[in-house]
Amino acid sequence: SQWGEENLQALSIQEGEDVTMNCSYKTYTTVVHWYRQDSGRGPALIILIRSNEREKRSGRLRATLDTSSQSSSLSITAAQCEDTAVYFCATPYTGNYKYVFGAGTRLKVIA
Amino acid sequence: AQTIHQWPVAEIKAVGSPLSLGCTIKGKSSPNLYWYWQATGGTLQQLFYSITVGQVESVVQLNLSASRPKDDQFILSTEKLLLSHSGFYLCAWSPTRNTEVFFGKGTRLTVV
Structure with missing residues (x-):
């Protein structure tokens, strides 16, 4: 899992496997964003899930959200080598302009 | 379409020297602007945000300052760099x- 001061996690899987990355957040939020960051580049949003959704799908991506436990997950089905990247969850703070990223998961998909 | 341009792409600076990094956003009026810092292998730490020209709020203290002189421009600076300022800065x-x-x-940014 990932949040705040925790170190970036590392996962290494074989191509074709499924993988799930977890995130827990510490503040009330109405949405969780998941970003992907390729080496040397800024992060880019890949999927978002709102508090009134339990699950959201986009292609091979699946995000879940459990507001009662303040946790979210990102799953990638049949991972490909091009999925190799760092994945972050992020949540906006309600009431101000803080926008906080989790610690991140470095995913390596091996052929 | 909106575009965001950061400059410079990379810098190598000496400890104690000044720093100025900038970014411009085109195609969007009155955007909310942010500066983030990322250590190698680390997460993104929000440094500043600005919701309007001339107003900047600090999120963490890292001996850095930020300014928004124009609606589409955000500047990050310091008068005296520390080794701990090394990292990846994202607007x-x-x-x-x-x-x-x-x-x-x-x-x-690499501080030596």
């Missing part, structure tokens, strides 16, 4: 609060 914008944040390509 970002969002149209409103609670929405997706769009990042620039970043500036790699």
Whole structure:
């Protein structure tokens, strides 16, 4: 899992496997964003899930959200080598302009 | 379409020297602007945000300052660099609060 001061996690899987990355957040939020960051580049949003959704799908991506436990997950089905990247969850703070990223998961998909 | 441009792409600076990094956002009026810092292998730490020209709020204290001299421009600076300032600096914008944040390509800063 990932949040705040925790170190970036590392996962290494074989191509074709499924993988799930977890995130827990510490503040009330109405949405969780998941970003992907390729080496040397800024992060880019890949999927978002709102508090009134339990699950959201986009292609091979699946995000879940459990507001009662303040946790979210990102799953990638049949991972490909091009999925190799760092994945972050992020949540906006309600009431101000803080926008906080989790610690991140470095995913390596091996052929 | 909106574009975000950061400069410079990379810098190598001496400890104690000044620093100025910048970004401009085109195609969006009155964006919310952000500066983030990322250590190698680390997460993104929000440094500053600005919701309007001339107003900047600090999120963490890292002996850095930021200014927004124009609606589309955000500047990060310090008069005296520390070794701990090394890292990847990212400028970002969002149209409103609670929405997706769009990042620039970043500036790699090495302090020696």
